[in-house]
Amino acid sequence: xxxxxxxxxxxxxxxxxxxxxxxxxxxxxxxxxxxxxxxxxxxxxxxxxxxxxxxxxxxxxxxxxxxxxxxxxxxxxxxxxxxxxxxxxxxxxxxxxxxxxxxxxxxxxxxxxxxxxxxxxxxxxxxxxxxxxxxxxxxxxxxxxxxxxxxxxxxxxxxxxxxxxxxxxxxxxxxxxxxxxxxxxxxxxxxxxxxxxxxxxxxxxxxxxxxxxxxxxxxxxxxxxxxxxxxxxxxxxxxxxxxxxxx
Numbered sequence: 001x002x003x004x005x006x007x008x009x010x011x012x013x014x015x016x017x018x019x020x021x022x023x024x025x026x027x028x029x030x031x032x033x034x035x036x037x038x039x040x041x042x043x044x045x046x047x048x049x050x051x052x053x054x055x056x057x058x059x060x061x062x063x064x065x066x067x068x069x070x071x072x073x074x075x076x077x078x079x080x081x082x083x084x085x086x087x088x089x090x091x092x093x094x095x096x097x098x099x100x101x102x103x104x105x106x107x108x109x110x111x112x113x114x115x116x117x118x119x120x121x122x123x124x125x126x127x128x129x130x131x132x133x134x135x136x137x138x139x140x141x142x143x144x145x146x147x148x149x150x151x152x153x154x155x156x157x158x159x160x161x162x163x164x165x166x167x168x169x170x171x172x173x174x175x176x177x178x179x180x181x182x183x184x185x186x187x188x189x190x191x192x193x194x195x196x197x198x199x200x201x202x203x204x205x206x207x208x209x210x211x212x213x214x215x216x217x218x219x220x221x222x223x224x225x226x227x228x229x230x231x232x233x234x235x236x237x238x239x240x241x242x243x244x245x246x247x
Contacts (some may be wrong), residue, residue: 003085054139054146055088056064057081058183060101060124060131068154069103072110084151089114090158091165094143099135101125117167122205129198148204149184155221156184167214174208175216184219 016191059071059081071081081098096116100107101124108118121134132148139146147161160175164186167173172191174181182205188193194207 028150033176041194043062051140052144053091054095054097054143055091056091056132056139056148057084057088057096057098057137057151058128058131058148059107059133059151060099060121062126069107071100071107072103075154079110080154081107081151082114083154084149085111085114085116087156087158087161088147088149089116091147091244093147095140097135099124099131099137099138101131127202132204133196133198135245139189139192141189142191145186145188147186149238150222152222153184153219155218156216157218160184160218163214164216166205167212169212171209171212172207174205174213175219176210176213177216177218177220178208181205181210181213184216195220 061069071079071084073080075083085096085098088098097119098107098111098116099119099121101121104120111118117138119135119138121131123130123134135148136146149156149161161184164173164175164184167186170188172185172187174185175183185204185208187207191207197205198204212237
């Protein structure tokens, strides 16, 4: 079980990880109280394939079209960032990491008390691929595969992610929705180099194939515009029980 959560500041142009707590106005590390996790069951150590699986949550963007960081949008009293963290932790994987950038100090505050690692992307303004590269560098080398998910796909459930993990493929597996293949996606760590070579947003899609994908209708629901936020609020009001804070 993860006993501490650490904060990294990672330079995206090199694989070397450097810590700079002053860049984010926060301490380098903070202790985690495992008993503070609101899981219905006691958190357990990973077993079987879980021991070699990592989960990476992307939450670094400023959400310019939305006009506010989508990670801090609250749904049924809980931020989308903390909700995504719970979805990741529900997989009981060997490691969970969250990439932050814009308003990093506020985002780290949303994650306090959770057994995960926070990775700061200093060049988050360059887009999703820059944040993804930083996160991929932080994935522990002993893992054999890792899931990548975005904080704004708020409708995704732990069952969706578990179905992704059950897919039988030696290569990457993406989520299939609305005539596209995208994240959440599962990547073998042997593709780390290919992911680090990405130079533009959406580049990871080049590594995904419809032949190796799982249907995931919930992945089509994201949060990019004020209109989408109004839709989210309306759906949360109508389906409050289904959308209650995770887990």
